[in-house]
Amino acid sequence: MNLLNDPWPWYVAGPIIGLFVPALLIVGNRLFGVSSSLRHVCAATVPRGVEFFRYEWRRIGAWNITFLVGIFIGGWVAAQAFPGAGQVVVSDAARATFAGYGVTEVTGLIPAQLLSWETLATWRGALMLIGGGFLVGFGASWAGGCTSGHAIAGLADRQLPSLIATLGFFAGGLVSAWIVLPWLVGV
């Protein structure tokens, strides 16, 4: 296995991702989490007198916004420097499900037949892209964290609120994957 040429198996990827929790604590006692940066971006750009966005975002959130910019750059670096990036090979069962959705080209990281600038003009594409993104932001803010903050850092710290949030993430995801999405694609 070559970490540059091949996708990372779960038992390599998982422990590496888990190490970000202690790493951020060691650097500045920062709790691993991405969704708070969305709040900080709002606070830095369009607070508009909303109390939730009125705080010292530089002192509290500059690290998180910088971390988010880093993630963006990391995606770019992987695309440029890692020949094995972006060639997802899913299970045959998943491939069959996707075929049922009309996704015949399972290439890259996302299905261009569902998520692209062309599909954005259709109600189905708009619901997935705009509706999905909106719910991710609204839900994570309401829940006080997303996959990183609750499902990884919070569960690792054995926090009950994070367990409830993670079960919620999963329940919502199951409804989307088994009911909403099949209905949206007209199966």
Added chain:
Amino acid sequence: MNEPKRFTLSFRAALVVYLAIGVLFGIALTMSEALSWYRIQEMFRFQSMHMYGIIGSAVATAALGLAVLKRAGLRSLEGSEISVPPKVLGRGTRYWAGGILFGLGWGLVGACPGPLAALVGFGHTIILVPFVAALSGTWLYGRLRSSLPH
């Protein structure tokens, strides 16, 4: 008591470190394929253990790291004491209600906030749309916050 002068990272220097850690995390999200819509669907349809393996081993590793850090009682490089504050449960409404809404979105667009950023960086410009939508969702939550149960 003569304490040795300890090294502390300045605010700006720390930001450079956070940027670098973010880059590594973006690479990890890409190479693990955790940012892929295909992998997220496969997880929710129980068609592969890939994502379960990633999340499970990430939680185990993070828990081990936390246990070591709590015992060590260290200060962070920025100078603050390392401590993880417990989250406030309250009535718990925000966790399940917000969690379910988040999950509904996650299952549709196939990416959570970190992966959205990494996907845009990877070159999928269309993901700017859900990214901006996530920002709008965050903003609207902030606007409605006082009238939502928590």
